[in-house]
Amino acid sequence: xxxxxxxxxxxxxxxxxxxxxxxxxxxxxxxxxxxxxxxxxxxxxxxxxxxxxxxxxxxxxxxxxxxxxx
Amino acid sequence: xxxxxxxxxxxxxxxxxxxxxxxxxxxxxxxxxxxxxxxxxxxxxxxxxxxxxxxxxxxxxxxxxxxxxxxxxxxxxxxxxxxxxxxxxxxxxxxxxxxxxxxxxxxxxxxxxxxxxxxxxxxxxxxxxxxxxxxxxxxxxxxxxxxxxxxxxxxxxxxxxxxxxxxxxxxxxxxxxxxxxxxxxxxxxxxxxxxxxxxxxxxxxxxxxxx
Amino acid sequence: xxxxxxxxxxxxxxxxxxxxxxxxxxxxxxxxxxxxxxxxxxxxxxxxxxxxxxxxxxxxxxxxxxxxxxxxxxxxxxxxxxxxxxxxxxxxxxxxxxxxxxxxxxxxxxxxxxxxxxxxxxxxxxxxxxxxxxxxxxxxxxxxxxxxxxxxxxxxxxxxxxxxxxxxxxxxxxxxxxxxxxxxxxxxxxxxxxxxxxxxxxxxxxxxxxxxxxxxxxxxxxxxxxxxxxxxxxxxxxxxxxxxxxxxxxxxxxxxxxxxxxxxxxxxxxxxxxxxxxxxxxxxxxxxxxxxxxxxxxxxxxxxxxxxxxxxxxxxxxxxxxxxxxxxxxxxxxxxxxxxxxxxxxxxxxxxxxxxxxxxxxxxxxxxxxxxxxxxxxxxxxxxxxxxxxxxxxxxxxxxxxxxxxxxxxxxxxxxxxxxxxxxxxx
Numbered sequence: 001x002x003x004x005x006x007x008x009x010x011x012x013x014x015x016x017x018x019x020x021x022x023x024x025x026x027x028x029x030x031x032x033x034x035x036x037x038x039x040x041x042x043x044x045x046x047x048x049x050x051x052x053x054x055x056x057x058x059x060x061x062x063x064x065x066x067x068x069x070x
Numbered sequence: 071x072x073x074x075x076x077x078x079x080x081x082x083x084x085x086x087x088x089x090x091x092x093x094x095x096x097x098x099x100x101x102x103x104x105x106x107x108x109x110x111x112x113x114x115x116x117x118x119x120x121x122x123x124x125x126x127x128x129x130x131x132x133x134x135x136x137x138x139x140x141x142x143x144x145x146x147x148x149x150x151x152x153x154x155x156x157x158x159x160x161x162x163x164x165x166x167x168x169x170x171x172x173x174x175x176x177x178x179x180x181x182x183x184x185x186x187x188x189x190x191x192x193x194x195x196x197x198x199x200x201x202x203x204x205x206x207x208x209x210x211x212x213x214x215x216x217x218x219x220x221x222x223x224x225x226x227x228x229x230x231x232x233x234x235x236x237x238x239x240x241x242x243x244x245x246x247x248x249x250x251x252x253x254x255x256x257x258x259x260x261x262x263x264x265x266x267x268x269x270x271x272x273x274x275x276x277x278x279x280x281x
Numbered sequence: 282x283x284x285x286x287x288x289x290x291x292x293x294x295x296x297x298x299x300x301x302x303x304x305x306x307x308x309x310x311x312x313x314x315x316x317x318x319x320x321x322x323x324x325x326x327x328x329x330x331x332x333x334x335x336x337x338x339x340x341x342x343x344x345x346x347x348x349x350x351x352x353x354x355x356x357x358x359x360x361x362x363x364x365x366x367x368x369x370x371x372x373x374x375x376x377x378x379x380x381x382x383x384x385x386x387x388x389x390x391x392x393x394x395x396x397x398x399x400x401x402x403x404x405x406x407x408x409x410x411x412x413x414x415x416x417x418x419x420x421x422x423x424x425x426x427x428x429x430x431x432x433x434x435x436x437x438x439x440x441x442x443x444x445x446x447x448x449x450x451x452x453x454x455x456x457x458x459x460x461x462x463x464x465x466x467x468x469x470x471x472x473x474x475x476x477x478x479x480x481x482x483x484x485x486x487x488x489x490x491x492x493x494x495x496x497x498x499x500x501x502x503x504x505x506x507x508x509x510x511x512x513x514x515x516x517x518x519x520x521x522x523x524x525x526x527x528x529x530x531x532x533x534x535x536x537x538x539x540x541x542x543x544x545x546x547x548x549x550x551x552x553x554x555x556x557x558x559x560x561x562x563x564x565x566x567x568x569x570x571x572x573x574x575x576x577x578x579x580x581x582x583x584x585x586x587x588x589x590x591x592x593x594x595x596x597x598x599x600x601x602x603x604x605x606x607x608x609x610x611x612x613x614x615x616x617x618x619x620x621x622x623x624x625x626x627x628x629x630x631x632x633x634x635x636x637x638x639x640x641x642x643x644x645x646x647x648x649x650x651x652x653x654x655x656x657x658x659x660x661x662x663x664x665x666x667x668x669x670x671x672x673x674x675x676x677x678x679x680x681x682x683x684x685x686x687x688x689x690x691x692x693x694x695x696x697x698x699x700x701x702x703x704x705x706x707x708x
Contacts, residue, residue, distance in 0.1 A: 011192060015105075035653070059192040256617055264622045
């Protein structure tokens with residue numbers, strides 16, 4: 001099952017770690033906020049995706065198929 | 071004779087790991103504030119700052135654990151394991167050690183929630199993490215009250231430096247939080263900036279404030 | 282589902298295509314005489330709504346049956362909210378409906394509640410003078426007559442553009458500010474007090490109340506097969522008059538706006554998140570998504586507005602876009618950063634000698650802003666901006682030279698002179 005990375009734009013404050021940890025899918029816009037490519041994440045990139053989710057200081061990322069309890 | 075020596079060794083171990091823990095926890099809190107303010111450490115990517123914050127906190131936990139275990143194991147003074155985690159039940163120095171138990175409990179809460187932070191509600195994690203601002207001062211007072219070590223010499227200097235650094239950074243962080251442009255006021259300042267011809271790539275005021 | 286009600290009712294309701302269906306002023310007695318009490322029948326109603334093909338009349342056009350099903354099957358006790366917070370400044374149809382036929386709306390609220398298994402309902406409306414009192418009395422009268430099975434609480438919406446957004450409604454009812462929330466988990470799963478919540482526009486509820494009585498075929502007697510039924514449209518004509526009209530879906534815009542007698546230079550379809558069309562193009566298009574989508578427009582909440590000759594569409598658009606920027610919730614980085622820049626940029630574009638890179642900047646900001654917020658405010662704002670640039674190209678070129686063909690610069694469209702909200706304004 002391939003997942004998709006999504007950002008909660010309300011929680012996101014533009015730290016930018018996600019772009020450092022997962023550049024294959026995330027770049028930062030000119031204001032420092034993540035632009036996430038909607039392509040599904042293959043198994044090879046899953047680890048990087050999980051790390052981005054766990055390391056985001058604002059806990060603003062989620063992987064679709066994984067429900068955050070808010 | 072050997073029993074007393076062993077006990078003395080444990081007692082020294084507890085004191086040594088105690089002050090080390092304090093220094094480490096000071097660094098951890100400073101790094102945490104740096105992350106929150108989206109600060110950078112020279113030459114390091116952002117994920118390294120958060121990584122350092124996390125790794126140092128885990129190292130600090132190890133030192134705190136040794137500090138607690140050696141104090142409990144030491145037979146010269148009677149400190150039960152229960153007294154290490156339940157505040158104010160110790161027969162030896164109940165108040166100062168009780169504070170240690172309080173800060174240990176808070177530390178454990180912060181660490182455990184952070185280990186599972188991607189699996190618990192975001193607000194819950196944040197709320198517990200804020201307890202760090204309680205954990206640290208309590209740990210400091212515990213340190214100063216439990217032992218005369220820190221009240222003179224180089225240990226005093228170390229303690230004062232750490233506490234001053236953390237206090238300064240904490241005041242800076244909390245002032246920023248209190249003075250932060252409230253959510254709806256951000257629109258006003260963003261509009262003001264845009265209209266003032268700052269229609270370039272600089273982020274609007276208020277961006278980067280944790281909510 | 283139910284046999285037509287035994288009490289006498291006006292003929293027009295039984296006659297296919299007869300209008301008006303909704304907009305008939307009725308107090309409780311008249312309402313009961315015409316319709317009788319709500320025909321409670323439980324979850325079967327959902328099947329009728331599926332057959333009727335009712336779509337939401339709040340702007341998103343989501344099939345009502347799908348929402349009802351999602352909430353009904355969520356497995357826990359649900360909550361229903363009637364959303365009457367018509368935040369679009371130029372739109373009046375929900376207000377008109379609530380003033381004129383509140384009991385149809387309240388019937389629909391009760392029937393929807395029963396269909397999804399809810400015992401608590403809310404009616405969320407802006408604090409228009411007198412409206413709350415009117416609705417309060419209507420509710421009290423119904424309580425006295427023992428008509429309602431679900432308790433209804435009247436809630437006040439702050440006067441902000443986003444206050445009527447689905448998650449903002451739920452947030453407000455939960456005691457927080459009327460600001461959009463991240464849609465995970467969605468409202469139909471966790472909403473008011475954590476319960477599965479159905480948020481339905483008041484006009485949709487009114488249609489529901491009639492479908493429950495007269496059935497799906499009756500509803501489908503008007504409108505098109507893909508988009509059946511009638512809808513309320515706020516028609517702002519070129520002579521400045523505003524009329525809320527109940528019309529079959531698919532009615533030509535030219536007819537609704539009387540473009541033949543009241544010529545216009547352009548028509549705005551869908552409100553301030555909508556799309557500009559040239560008058561010539563708009564005249565023949567139907568008020569239906571099937572006809573509007575190919576033109577880049579959508580029915581939305583049924584607001585169509587004609588801009589007369591002699592007015593400046595560019596100036597109107599600048600005012601609207603500034604309003605949209607002011608009304609940002611300020612919660613999401615892209616929207617907070619992008620909309621003010623877009624507003625300032627459009628104002629500069631409308632002024633003489635805009636800098637050469639401005640067009641490119643506007644396009645870039647528009648691209649950065651859309652679909653990157655928690656709600657669709659940036660998306661709608663960008664849609665409005667892009668259609669402004671497309672339709673008023675000639676006028677913008679003239680403006681760059683310091684010229685404008687307008688004879689009057691008084692604002693034509695109602696745009697509140699918004700000052701950015703303070704925290705208290707959202708509660």
